[in-house]
Amino acid sequence: MNDSLAPAPSTLRVRSIFLSDIHLGTRGCQADALLDFLRQHEAEHLFLIGDIVDFWAMKRGIHWTAAQNTVVQKVLRAARKGTRVVFVPGNHDEALREYAGITFGDIRIEHDYIHRTADGRRYLLLHGDEYDQVTRYHRWVALVGDVAYNALVRINGWLSRVRRRLGVPGYWSLAGYAKRKVKRAVNFIFDFESSVIHGARERGVDGVICGHIHWAAMREVDGLAYVNCGDWVDSCTAIVEHPDGRLELIEWRGAAASAAPLPG
Template sequence: MPTVRSIFLSDIHLGTRACQADRLLEFLRSYVAENVFLVGDIVDFWAMRRNIVWTAEQNTFVQKILKRARRGERVVFIPGNHDEALRDYLGIAFGDIEVVGEYIHQLADGRRFLLLHGDEFDQITRHHRWVAVLGDVMYDLLVRLNSIISFVRRRFGFTCYWSLAGYAKRRVKTALQFIFDFEDSASHAARQRGLDGIICGHIHSAVIRDVDGITYVNCGDWVDSCTAIVEHLDGRLELIAWGSKELAVVNAQQEEVACVS
């Protein structure tokens, strides 16, 4: 089992039918880490107001994270907009898990990165909450439809996971423009603080990319893409796409950007 310096996870959305906790557990069993950073939307309180789906795998994930913290791994939790209720407890530790609003992390190679969820850069979430909630409901419908498509694909022998919502985001011009604007805003925030990069989540679009000299990193999610970021012992960042060949191929070409200081 390989040892890495840090694991970065975001947008797990515990408490929902869409959460792919089984794949996440497979991923976590494959890595030993010194640090685990939970970069927001770990628990989906928005969706849980409508309907709670809490599986055995989701419960096991919580237990695994608590166990990692107890045995000495540093676990830092940065709440997002879907678990924003936990922002009332910033600075408090729960079961050896630190809860903070943001965090400055220094990689093993000396580069310094801003860690936060990223809803701060989403104008819709900040100023038009009802639109964000409506979008969340529609997104949930896409995910439910995707479960039917996945079942059909498995019956025809397609074992690689494919995301309808992810496909839509990559094909719809408006969604792509939103992603580009988000990346620019996030990178600008890191640049203003004199940092080398930013690691965030929120938009469910995993990538490691250079944006005008700033390394922009998004963890992706465990609803559509099943992605995470790991920091190797030398400070190199890598995007792990767990079970998605398409995303793995795309981001293998981008990963080397993370080594640029």
């Protein structure tokens, strides 16, 4: 796949872009959609909030496409041209955490990071796996769950091909459907959100921006903002900060992208 790496004529300039859970190196990575998003958005700050490269999955087998390679090129070139790029590793790329505080190729690696928006609010940026009790205390369960999740992604790919042949429009995620329907998954999401919010409150910030659970969200909880970037496997979502400091959740479907501002 060729890419000039030049911004599209209709590029939207924003102050910051927040991305998480891209999972480069896997079959489920929606690199083409991410490239489309990056071509149409330019930012002063780019925050990569964990699970950007999936080292867990790559131990079992690498699926690296030309589009995924171009995503890496675009990020590196953005950093060289002056975009401030901060990489906060997650559990799937946790090997990079030992390099926290070091800059590689104009990309700064941090364990977590506090970002001040244009309107003065302070957001704690972290991946979030430290607030996931399964990942933190039962790693083998998390690894088994990762294998099962990748199986869902493969099934989803087959279902997507069937939908296209039947002329059914749009993208449908089997994993996302399971999260919405399985009560235990829904309870896990709410428990995770509560834990992250509690941790952010202890840090004395105005809000938190995280990833990890592949469930994009923007909400106010007792005066604290909870923002989750979602992912580029199931939902193709990102958070952007506009020049006035306003945050927006974007679900990217090209020209059909939908956006939701953070209330309040």
